[in-house]
Amino acid sequence: MSADDEAETLTAAHGAGRAEMRSFLSETVLERLGDPIADGVGLPALDDGAVLPDGDRSLVVTTDSHVVDPPVFPGGDLGRLGVAGTVNDLAAMGAVEPLTLTCGLVVEAGTPTDRIETILDSMAETAEECGVSVQTGDTKVLPPDDLDGIVLNTTGIGRIPRGEQLTSDGLSPGDRLLVTGPVGQHGIALLAAREGFDFETDLRSDVAPVNHLVAAAREAGTVTAATDPTRGGLATALTELAARSGVGLVAEDRAVPVSGATDSAAAVLGLDPKTVACEGRMVLGVAPEDAESVLDAVRATPGGEQAALIGDAVDDHTGRVVVDTGIGQRYLTEPSGQQLPRIC
Amino acid sequence: MSADDEAETLTAAHGAGRAEMRSFLSETVLERLGDPIADGVGLPALDDGAVLPDGDRSLVVTTDSHVVDPPVFPGGDLGRLGVAGTVNDLAAMGAVEPLTLTCGLVVEAGTPTDRIETILDSMAETAEECGVSVQTGDTKVLPPDDLDGIVLNTTGIGRIPRGEQLTSDGLSPGDRLLVTGPVGQHGIALLAAREGFDFETDLRSDVAPVNHLVAAAREAGTVTAATDPTRGGLATALTELAARSGVGLVAEDRAVPVSGATDSAAAVLGLDPKTVACEGRMVLGVAPEDAESVLDAVRATPGGEQAALIGDAVDDHTGRVVVDTGIGQRYLTEPSGQQLPRIC
Numbered sequence: 001m002s003a004d005d006e007a008e009t010l011t012a013a014h015g016a017g018r019a020e021m022r023s024f025l026s027e028t029v030l031e032r033l034g035d036p037i038a039d040g041v042g043l044p045a046l047d048d049g050a051v052l053p054d055g056d057r058s059l060v061v062t063t064d065s066h067v068v069d070p071p072v073f074p075g076g077d078l079g080r081l082g083v084a085g086t087v088n089d090l091a092a093m094g095a096v097e098p099l100t101l102t103c104g105l106v107v108e109a110g111t112p113t114d115r116i117e118t119i120l121d122s123m124a125e126t127a128e129e130c131g132v133s134v135q136t137g138d139t140k141v142l143p144p145d146d147l148d149g150i151v152l153n154t155t156g157i158g159r160i161p162r163g164e165q166l167t168s169d170g171l172s173p174g175d176r177l178l179v180t181g182p183v184g185q186h187g188i189a190l191l192a193a194r195e196g197f198d199f200e201t202d203l204r205s206d207v208a209p210v211n212h213l214v215a216a217a218r219e220a221g222t223v224t225a226a227t228d229p230t231r232g233g234l235a236t237a238l239t240e241l242a243a244r245s246g247v248g249l250v251a252e253d254r255a256v257p258v259s260g261a262t263d264s265a266a267a268v269l270g271l272d273p274k275t276v277a278c279e280g281r282m283v284l285g286v287a288p289e290d291a292e293s294v295l296d297a298v299r300a301t302p303g304g305e306q307a308a309l310i311g312d313a314v315d316d317h318t319g320r321v322v323v324d325t326g327i328g329q330r331y332l333t334e335p336s337g338q339q340l341p342r343i344c
Numbered sequence: 345m346s347a348d349d350e351a352e353t354l355t356a357a358h359g360a361g362r363a364e365m366r367s368f369l370s371e372t373v374l375e376r377l378g379d380p381i382a383d384g385v386g387l388p389a390l391d392d393g394a395v396l397p398d399g400d401r402s403l404v405v406t407t408d409s410h411v412v413d414p415p416v417f418p419g420g421d422l423g424r425l426g427v428a429g430t431v432n433d434l435a436a437m438g439a440v441e442p443l444t445l446t447c448g449l450v451v452e453a454g455t456p457t458d459r460i461e462t463i464l465d466s467m468a469e470t471a472e473e474c475g476v477s478v479q480t481g482d483t484k485v486l487p488p489d490d491l492d493g494i495v496l497n498t499t500g501i502g503r504i505p506r507g508e509q510l511t512s513d514g515l516s517p518g519d520r521l522l523v524t525g526p527v528g529q530h531g532i533a534l535l536a537a538r539e540g541f542d543f544e545t546d547l548r549s550d551v552a553p554v555n556h557l558v559a560a561a562r563e564a565g566t567v568t569a570a571t572d573p574t575r576g577g578l579a580t581a582l583t584e585l586a587a588r589s590g591v592g593l594v595a596e597d598r599a600v601p602v603s604g605a606t607d608s609a610a611a612v613l614g615l616d617p618k619t620v621a622c623e624g625r626m627v628l629g630v631a632p633e634d635a636e637s638v639l640d641a642v643r644a645t646p647g648g649e650q651a652a653l654i655g656d657a658v659d660d661h662t663g664r665v666v667v668d669t670g671i672g673q674r675y676l677t678e679p680s681g682q683q684l685p686r687i688c
Contacts, residue, residue: 008457015451015485024483028457032464033447033471033478042479050480052444063446063499064482069490100396102407103377104448104497107359113352113372120376127377134377135386136394138408139368141359143685146413148490153448153497155407341487 017231075204079122091211095158103137104153171245184273208280220297221290248317361575419548423466435555439502448497515589528617552624564641565634592661
């Protein structure tokens, strides 16, 4: 077989949020789509959404397809995941008050109607938590041979005063890093449930909208960058913040909050909670002089009680993440490949 | 087995755009999602998109998941289908100049990268035809056991002066019905290709953006309603226009344009071209005094050369469609079930 016969194909790693996915996006997608947007944020930024200037305001738009399996899991379901994921992506771009949501459902024929009802109920409840509703949608049904389960696409639109977007490229040396709660719960809870492990009952996904935490943080001080640590978890979020902001990051390993249940289950599963998805957390960069007041404000807000400052942006190590374990420092190496298919 | 054990499930018919789908939407979806929008158009309207008033303008939003199989077909591909479908839904709501598009890809692992490249190239080209671009997106990769092929969600945003939306409930008795070109080509071309039939080479999908035809029509006269005849084809489009506008429609069977190639292939396949999807057509309601000038304007616009007036809104037969065959009249009965899975 000649080299010409070996067609390149997409693999699970291309959807896992890490290095392989970034190569695919920059080499295949950005070559074709995504004109830059003057004074805004387009596809080339590979951020959590787009920002389109419009007079003295900007529209913020984000989209996500959710394929989580099973669609109902400890602590949540596909409907809550879709709405929270989209609201959080809007919030990560600075749009803390979502304007509208869309719902694109693709369903395997034979799916019980009550399963769909559970998911729609959950979308409605989660949207109501955020003061938004689903206002347009589409449904397709595929034969069972063609699709296993459900694909839910949610797109969200928000609005901000022009120039007030949050992005992942805004960190300056000296900025502090804040995470709004314990990491890795969603991924570990999902995998544990899927593997049928009988862990403690408090091992539940963290899936939740956290736009109100971003709002509380910005009211209390200068937030310089934001991203939500979903695919690839905290490790990927920090890697992207460092690369896009062009700074080094030093993360204090022991400062990163991880719940006891997550930690135990992760050990059994052989996973690092810092490399698996959260669905109800945000990583923020904060101006150093405001770090304590922003931390206090987030902790005083429901859902932010366990927020923590976990590191700093620095002058050296440009584009890289240094993990300080307390007894030494090492560069963070993101795992490649995909640990957990259909986790979000 | 007791009645309680017989769980209801979703079937292919629930995604086919006809009566079963309308029941599913009104009984299952609208019970849960879709607050009405004051002075706008929300989910309860079950129209082609949502209209959200915003000062003296309105935002228009629409979403669609495309699952067409094969993803490259005579006359187009999944990428062109996604962009044209979304641009056309915006145009059907009156937003003839799309503002931005999103792209949510879900891909089967093992899909050749060049297949994805073809689809993305096509999205870019079709978007450029409409003066818009894709500005945010998301990619997920599923194992081959879980997905056959590709799911492409596209969401579009447009804007119109407040109150200038087109809807499918705007017909009044006396309005004329205009279709912008021959019907049924997409569905018939798809099925013929899939079945491996060796039809003439001019049997190609009509997939194309037609926002410019809606713009030309509105410049030439009063357009009172619009919808694009996709799932369920012209038959479903007319049924929905009649029901939502609360008028009767009389359609002249012999006035509906159907290409010779479509007609021959449909006969062999045992299908009626008026009941299968178009992906580059629009059905418009036009004020009677403007009907001829609107027809002339559409025909003078590239892509609209074969437009035709096909019927009228009438005082009686409220909510129903009467087909006038030239030798008699009968009520239109939509076929139930799904003729063509994964056609759009």
